[in-house]
Amino acid sequence: MNESVVESLNDWFIAAEHAANRSSWTVRSFNGKTVGVAVPAFYTNDKSGTRMFFDADHGKRLTDALDDMVAKNTDLVFLEGFTDMAENASYWRSTDNTFYDFPNQRLNILRKYSSNKAWPESLRIEMEACDKFFDISKNNSGNQYRTGDLDVAKVANVASDKNTEWYVTHTEPGEWLEWKELPYAAGNVTIKVCYAAKADAKIRFDFGEGTQRRQGPVVELPATGGEWTTVDAFTMKCDVNGWRRTLLNIVAGQPDLNYFTITVEK
Structure with missing residues (x-):
């Protein structure tokens, strides 16, 4: 696609363990728009068997990503894997005790970064x-x-x-x-x-x-x-x-x- 008709771009996230630019979140500015994408954690292999793993780090991985996006005045954020339980990228309530510290942890993190819902009436x-x-x-x-x-x-x-x-x-x-x-x-x-x-x-x-x-x-x-x-x-x-x-x-x-x-x- 010709870049002249593209409103914005993002590099997504890079999960392969051998990748030099490996990161669970990215932020990219293009045509005056800044777009970010993040996963709270990730656990799977690609088609060739390369391990792709990001530990949730007790919620710190997601908060670090969102802090970076706030600092960079990101216009749009994609939360990759919103319902992706199979790859440990979901944001919903979970009783998993390996990558969640408590069931509502990831939902609460999202609430904290919601500009008009963080402190609901x-x-x-x-x-x-x-x-x-x-x-x-x-x-x-x-x-x-x-x-x-x-x-x-x-x-x-x-x-x-x-x-x-x-x-x-x-x-x-x-x-x-x-x-x-x-x-x-x-x-x-x-x-x-x-x-x-x-x-x-x-x-x-x-x-x-x-x-x-x-x-x-x-x-x-x-x-x-x-x-x-x-x-x-x-x-x-x-x-x-x-x-x-x-x-x-x-x-x-x-x-x-x-x-x-x-x-x-x-």
Whole structure:
């Protein structure tokens, strides 16, 4: 193609281990436009058997690439392999513990570099998508969504043309769900919980780690007759934008947990 009609170009990424210009990301300017491409990791061989491998390096490979693109004022970024699980280049949630430190790691990195979504005014957090959990009973009683001991079931009566929804079920006092990092924007933050319970229950949120750990109040969850309902759990003030470890503890009862939302008033 004649370069006079090409708006922009990029060199893609070069994964062959013998390549002198080997890199998991590239940035190229052409015709006044700067385009970048990156993979968070990569693991496969080419047709001749040459090994092509980039370790995720605990998320550093992707953040280094995105930092470089931000510094170079890149106009357009291609995230190669967005759903490419086979080559370890996917960006979705994963329970892989070899190239992921925790399930939401790569999704969180993308959130941090999103100019208008990094600090959302409202964010919905799915219970079944937690990074870590403690479940007293063995196996997944609902046999849905993920492997392991977390009990996950499908929400009933979801239209076939809509996304399937799941929820955490068969909870017990002493169990907990953990998210390694969630974005909390500065301002008055309200936590709302969507749940269903046949009898009264109680939960508690904790935030942060070590000396910075903050324990929230015990939240009463009245019986709902098994119907889904949403309650304001509590409101807290965040002085600055920050990513915080978040735990949801089952204090009493056996509530079914669908999701919670983090909403900020600035």
